[in-house]
Amino acid sequence: MRLKKMIAFAMSALLVTSAFTGCGDGTGSGTSGETSGSGATEEGKGKVYYLNFKPEQDSQWQSLAQSYTKQTGVPVTVVTAASGEYETTLMSEMAKSDAPTLFQVNGPVGLANWKDYCYELSGSDIYGELTSDAFALKDGDDVYGIAYVIESYGIIVNKTLLEKAGYTVGGIQNFDDLKNAADDIQSRKDELGIKGAFASTGMDGSSDWRFKTHLANLPIYYEYKADGIDSTKEIKGTYLDQYRNVFDLYITDSTCDPKELASKTADDARAELINGEAVFYQNGSWEYGSLSESFKDDELEMIPIYFGVDDENEGLCTGTENFWCVNKEASKEDIQATLDFMDWCVTSDEGTKSMGQDMGFVIPFKKAVKSDNVFVEQDAEMTAAGKTPVSWNFTTMPSENWKNGVGSALTAYAAGTGKWDDVVSAFVDGWKTESELSGQ
Amino acid sequence: MIGKVTKKYWPVFILPTLAAFLIGFVWPFLWGIYLSFSRFTTVNNVKFTGYENYKKIFIDNTFSHSFKYTVLFAVVSSVLINVLAFLIALALTKGLAGTNIFRTVFFMPNLIGGIVLGYIWQTLLNGILMIAGQPLLQLSEKNGFWGMVILLCWQQIGYMMIIYIAGLNNVSPDYLEAAQIDGANALQTLFRVKLPMIMPSITICTFLTLTNGFKMFDQNVSLTGGEPAKNSQLLALNIFDTFYARSGPQWKGIGQAKAVVFFFAVVAISLIQLNFTRSKEVQE
Numbered sequence: 145m146r147l148k149k150m151i152a153f154a155m156s157a158l159l160v161t162s163a164f165t166g167c168g169d170g171t172g173s174g175t176s177g178e179t180s181g182s183g184a185t186e187e188g189k190g191k192v193y194y195l196n197f198k199p200e201q202d203s204q205w206q207s208l209a210q211s212y213t214k215q216t217g218v219p220v221t222v223v224t225a226a227s228g229e230y231e232t233t234l235m236s237e238m239a240k241s242d243a244p245t246l247f248q249v250n251g252p253v254g255l256a257n258w259k260d261y262c263y264e265l266s267g268s269d270i271y272g273e274l275t276s277d278a279f280a281l282k283d284g285d286d287v288y289g290i291a292y293v294i295e296s297y298g299i300i301v302n303k304t305l306l307e308k309a310g311y312t313v314g315g316i317q318n319f320d321d322l323k324n325a326a327d328d329i330q331s332r333k334d335e336l337g338i339k340g341a342f343a344s345t346g347m348d349g350s351s352d353w354r355f356k357t358h359l360a361n362l363p364i365y366y367e368y369k370a371d372g373i374d375s376t377k378e379i380k381g382t383y384l385d386q387y388r389n390v391f392d393l394y395i396t397d398s399t400c401d402p403k404e405l406a407s408k409t410a411d412d413a414r415a416e417l418i419n420g421e422a423v424f425y426q427n428g429s430w431e432y433g434s435l436s437e438s439f440k441d442d443e444l445e446m447i448p449i450y451f452g453v454d455d456e457n458e459g460l461c462t463g464t465e466n467f468w469c470v471n472k473e474a475s476k477e478d479i480q481a482t483l484d485f486m487d488w489c490v491t492s493d494e495g496t497k498s499m500g501q502d503m504g505f506v507i508p509f510k511k512a513v514k515s516d517n518v519f520v521e522q523d524a525e526m527t528a529a530g531k532t533p534v535s536w537n538f539t540t541m542p543s544e545n546w547k548n549g550v551g552s553a554l555t556a557y558a559a560g561t562g563k564w565d566d567v568v569s570a571f572v573d574g575w576k577t578e579s580e581l582s583g584q
Numbered sequence: 585m586i587g588k589v590t591k592k593y594w595p596v597f598i599l600p601t602l603a604a605f606l607i608g609f610v611w612p613f614l615w616g617i618y619l620s621f622s623r624f625t626t627v628n629n630v631k632f633t634g635y636e637n638y639k640k641i642f643i644d645n646t647f648s649h650s651f652k653y654t655v656l657f658a659v660v661s662s663v664l665i666n667v668l669a670f671l672i673a674l675a676l677t678k679g680l681a682g683t684n685i686f687r688t689v690f691f692m693p694n695l696i697g698g699i700v701l702g703y704i705w706q707t708l709l710n711g712i713l714m715i716a717g718q719p720l721l722q723l724s725e726k727n728g729f730w731g732m733v734i735l736l737c738w739q740q741i742g743y744m745m746i747i748y749i750a751g752l753n754n755v756s757p758d759y760l761e762a763a764q765i766d767g768a769n770a771l772q773t774l775f776r777v778k779l780p781m782i783m784p785s786i787t788i789c790t791f792l793t794l795t796n797g798f799k800m801f802d803q804n805v806s807l808t809g810g811e812p813a814k815n816s817q818l819l820a821l822n823i824f825d826t827f828y829a830r831s832g833p834q835w836k837g838i839g840q841a842k843a844v845v846f847f848f849a850v851v852a853i854s855l856i857q858l859n860f861t862r863s864k865e866v867q868e
Contacts, residue, residue, distance in 0.1 A: 235626055239628050347722075548829060552812050556723060556813070
């Protein structure tokens with residue numbers, strides 16, 4: 145009797161374990177992963193686990209990792225979080241025993257969440273490879289993050305259409321020029337065969353970051369600049385009138401009725417530019433990949449978002465919100481292996497070529513390879529011509545919640561169900577409240 | 585013989601499921617309650633902080649708003665779904681032509697996932713609102729509310745209808761015949777005979793619709809995303825939002841505390857509802 149009971153227990157135990165080991169190897173839902181050289185960990189060499197943020201570059205990272213493993217024997221796992229799921233994926237991955245050794249944060253606010261996990265990088269080789277100290281993410285004198293890609297955004301112009309309407313990019317040098325051109329194009333839209341001057345200012349979740357985050361960077365940038373600061377607990381909103389002017393221009397000279405913007409997506413806006421239905425489209429250098437399929441390089445140009453403050457000197461908005469961090473909690477060997485891998489990526493021929501050409505990144509490291517991206521070239525030309533790039537200050541926005549508040553207020557304002565005062569209050573009062581809440 | 589075998593080998597049948605239940609439900613649940621008293625970024629680095637998180641639940645007044653909104657939503661959608669599902673079930677047990685086709689058609693929406701439905705209905709409803717010159721779903725708390733009610737009704741009526749049909753088919757023809765002989769008209773038969781006899785189905789259906797209304801998340805995310813300004817956020821989305829849209833480790837604990845409060849609220853309300861409808865059930 146006893147024996148049979150024991151057998152029964154053993155059997156059920158076996159059933160349970162076999163049912164659960166199945167889950168052990170997975171990398172979790174919403175992620176795609178590949179282990180190269182699995183189980184081939186040589187003694188003392190450590191291993192690298194990179195949780196990648198950019199789904200567009202997943203395959204390039206996978207092959208770069210494989211090639212690194214082939215050359216050095218160090219296993220490198222690259223897992224890419226599904227779009228928009230990075231923070232949730234990172235949170236669950238970090239709780240595992242095999243946590244990512246290399247991950248990324250989006251700036252000072254992201255760092256606040258993960259500081260306890262970040263390895264101090266000031267003594268690392270890769271820190272010495274940075275072209276400027278501005279690309280390191282610091283807290284006091286400690287270095288916690290290294291920017292690995294620099295991006296620019298502005299207003300992307302379909303030059304062919306602009307010239308058809310009788311304007312040139314060179315003739316648009318400040319906000320008034322832009323407004324005149326856009327108003328005129330809008331009034332002649334039927335004659336020109338387009339739907340509007342600006343592609344739809346979509347306020348759907350896939351697109352609203354272009355305005356609640358990227359466009360909102362400009363009033364913050366100019367306020368910081370005027371006050372000589374680089375972050376604040378209380379924003380004054382000195383340049384919100386200019387913010388309103390640009391936003392008004394976007395929604396008035398647009399391809400659709402402002403009331404419909406709440407449901408317009410990022411794809412809608414991109415499609416309008418690609419189909420020649422709009423002349424202007426606010427977005428960044430990361431769009432080059434999808435636009436270059438439909439346009440020749442000389443048909444597109446990115447111009448600064450002229451803001452009516454210092455248009456003469458204003459360049460494109462250039463900066464980064466992608467900072468590599470190394471997991472402090474990982475074993476010593478793994479940390480070393482990760483630092484070596486990062487260094488290899490940005491110094492070796494293969495690494496820099498893959499990042500610069502295959503992934504299309506501009507990397508802020510001394511041995512960077514030139515990128516093919518025209519928008520990036522235009523940014524370099526503008527900087528060379530003496531324009532000042534607008535830095536990315538939206539990484540200092542107090543929280544995602546603040547951005548959502550501004551986004552909702554902008555959407556309601558565009559549709560006429562809300563007032564501009566609500567935007568101002570979401571911007572200024574919301575900033576104060578959110579900073580206080582985050583600081584606790 | 586069978587009884588003996590079951591007695592001997594019960595662990596084989598019970599243990600795998602029990603273990604899965606313990607590992608997949610009970611343990612995370614207890615751990616979740618503990619987390620609601622802590623400050624954490626990941627679950628293996630947790631600092632106990634006592635009641636701190638619970639004190640901060642109402643810090644940004646979104647929780648109380650979504651609580652009221654959710655209660656209203658759960659009640660309105662439950663009533664509508666049950667009444668409509670029951671009416672359709674009545675119609676489809678009359679033995680009319682095409683009954684089977686209609687049963688299938690009404691049940692179909694239930695097979696589509698909430699996120700997909702949300703996006704499809706968003707396009708549809710926004711199209712109608714645009715023509716009507718009304719603010720879109722994302723711009724008006726009221727439109728968003730009714731949008732979600734319509735969506736949930738469309739999705740769940742078929743399922744509840746099946747349960748009601750089963751209940752109605754189980755009403756013994758003897759009772760109906762007796763009622764007929766006693767001279768009861770159709771309405772009297774419905775309210776005095778059929779309804780009391782299908783109380784168990786009503787209990788199940790109100791329980792399901794009420795809890796589904798409280799727990800709704802996917803459809804909320806895809807249909808309105810909580811817009812405008814979090815005004816159409818149901819509780820589940822509010823908790824998710826607290827967890828992920830805020831920066832700083834303290835918010836994870838607050839979100840967790842909200843989730844625990846949410847759990848007890850749903851349990852309390854479902855128990856009250858179960859007790860109430862059970863008391864109306866009759867024994868044959």
